[in-house]
Amino acid sequence: MDFERFRAVSRRDFVTSAVAIGGTSALAACQDRERAATETGADGDGGEDDDALDLPRPEDPSDRPNGLHRWNDYLVRNAHGNTVLPRHQVVLGLSYEGSVPPTDEEREQVEAALRTLDRAYQWGTSGNQGASLSNGLLWMLGYSQRYFDRLDADPDPLLSPEEVLDAVGEDASLADPFDAVLVLNADYGSVAMAPEHALWGETDQLNGVEVEATLEGVFSRETRRTGITGKGVVARELDNEDVPEEAPLSMGYRSGFADNQAPEDRATIDDGPFAGGSTLAVSRLHIDLDRWYDQDTEERAAEMFCPAHDLDEVGETAEQLGTSSRITPEDAESVEEHAEEYGRIGHSQKVARARDDDFVPKIIRRSEGVATDVAEGAGFNFTSIQADVQDFVEVRKAMHTEEYDVDLDADDHGIVDYLETKARTALIVPPRERVALPEP
Structure with missing residues (x-):
């Protein structure tokens, strides 16, 4: 993809396109454009330097919640106090390629790979309640019944994708065939993209941090989905002139009101081997x-x-x-x-x-x-x-x-x-x- 022809478009549209396209060239172009914007405070054309954004790294990488689903205290909040989700999202459907059962070496490899994410980026806003933009990354890694079937396990409180579809009256053929799903969310498009490159050995540094290990040989990428949200962004992305310019979602209305979201404790597994974690439903509509x-x-x-x-x-x-x-x-x-x-x-x-x-x-x-x-x-x-x-x-x-x-x-x-x-x-x-x- 020749990104030079996109130089004239706005930074937001450029970054959105880069995240959707993926790949090393897209990441470099995205980093270039976002860095230029942070330096000039405007869209800019990015210059020739391909160095990545220099975003703050956590002083203590272990100082973050044990529950990967616990984002609320690390999200930007709007004027009303509602949480605002990061603008860019990458959803990776993964296939497990490791040993059955997993070996200690494979588990250590995955731990080290994920530890790189925690060393490279702060957890969302790092708890800054007044932040208007997140400098960090929020991520979740979930495992489906297909993964646990390999281990001859049937953990509560999980349902297979086919069981979910059947329970809601939908066609079981719509089940995603993933062993695991990695969700990456960030306000900077390059921050949503870069972990993928690090985790599969396509770069040796992540936000200035040496990549300790990768997921290669353990997980392969089967599907890559990208998404965007935010006022003034959605209307430009959709080919529909009726979407209000300020709408944060395609149907025109914002969501995530404080009163229609569960408390995080309510969404947390109370007991069993996965106590402290959560379950994740992932849908493409x-x-x-x-x-x-x-x-x-x-x-x-x-x-x-x-x-x-x-x-x-x-x-x-x-x-x-x-x-x-x-x-x-x-x-x-x-x-x-x-x-x-x-x-x-x-x-x-x-x-x-x-x-x-x-x-x-x-x-x-x-x-x-x-x-x-x-x-x-x-x-x-x-x-x-x-x-x-x-x-x-x-x-x-x-x-x-x-x-x-x-x-x-x-x-x-x-x-x-x-x-x-x-x-x-x-x-x-x-x-x-x-x-x-x-x-x-």
């Missing part, structure tokens, strides 16, 4: 944005949140809602009444029915990024963490039209009719101390 935006603003807001919401209280991109989606137990219990009164029901009020007895959500959305690796259409990466994969199943089932005794067309039934599942899998994310080739 397609969104029919043309049909979604054929509706007017009031219809879309009603179907995303709740038809009883006042449109003025939502705002064009839900910016008026502050820290709360304003979904109440009464909204969740009033689906049938709202269907009759308003002729539609909302996605948020439906999934709120899957909360626990104290009306606390069970899952945390860790990505709702627009896919940047698809040639056409509106692809979508959705990842969530939860203590038990069954929690994800219950939330997804709450979206189904057949769960409700209402006489509504499917396209008035929240957002489910606008989504098409392309692939799913489920994984256990062990705590950091056990993340290297775990055996239950």
Whole structure:
């Protein structure tokens, strides 16, 4: 790929393209452009120097949570106090190539490879509560039932991807055939990309830190997916002029309100061999944005949140809602009444029915990024963490039209009719101390 012809485009668009394309040339070009922007405070054309960004390295690499899913204290927060996910995401579907069972040498190799990430980058914002941009990396490595089948193990609380798909009424052929998935999130595109190169021996340094070991011979890369989120970014990525310029997600509204995310303790496995870890659901979806935006603003807001919401209280991109989606137990219990009164029901009020007895959500959305690796259409990466994969199943089932005794067309039934599942899998994310080739 000749990146010179992209010199005239904005830095954001350039970096997004580089992350999606991948490869050594793309990484070098991305680092060049991002470094120029940090030096000039503008997009710049990057000059000729290909040196990487010089980002802060952790003083104590061990000073980070044992739970790889514990990101909340290390994320940027917006003016309302809601967590803001990093802009760039790389999702790598992996195949296990090591010994069965894994040897001590292989486990030490993986530990050393992952330790390089922790030595090279701070954990997200490093706990800086006032940060407007993350200088670090957040990552998770999860293992699927396919990996554990090799070890003749069936760990709780995991389900196979086929079991997940069957439980939510979808085709089992959509199961992702991965043994493991590595998720890399960062505000800098080069930081989301560079670990992949280090982990597979394509560079000998990572942010100025010598690469201690790689994953070569243990894991191979089967699939690479990329995504992006953020105001002013999504609208430029999608070929749809109806997406609001300030929308952080493709359907127009921001998500991740404090009241519709589970507390991290609620998403943490309490006991057993993976206590302190979590489970991860990874999905690739397609969104029919043309049909979604054929509706007017009031219809879309009603179907995303709740038809009883006042449109003025939502705002064009839900910016008026502050820290709360304003979904109440009464909204969740009033689906049938709202269907009759308003002729539609909302996605948020439906999934709120899957909360626990104290009306606390069970899952945390860790990505709702627009896919940047698809040639056409509106692809979508959705990842969530939860203590038990069954929690994800219950939330997804709450979206189904057949769960409700209402006489509504499917396209008035929240957002489910606008989504098409392309692939799913489920994984256990062990705590950091056990993340290297775990055996239950």
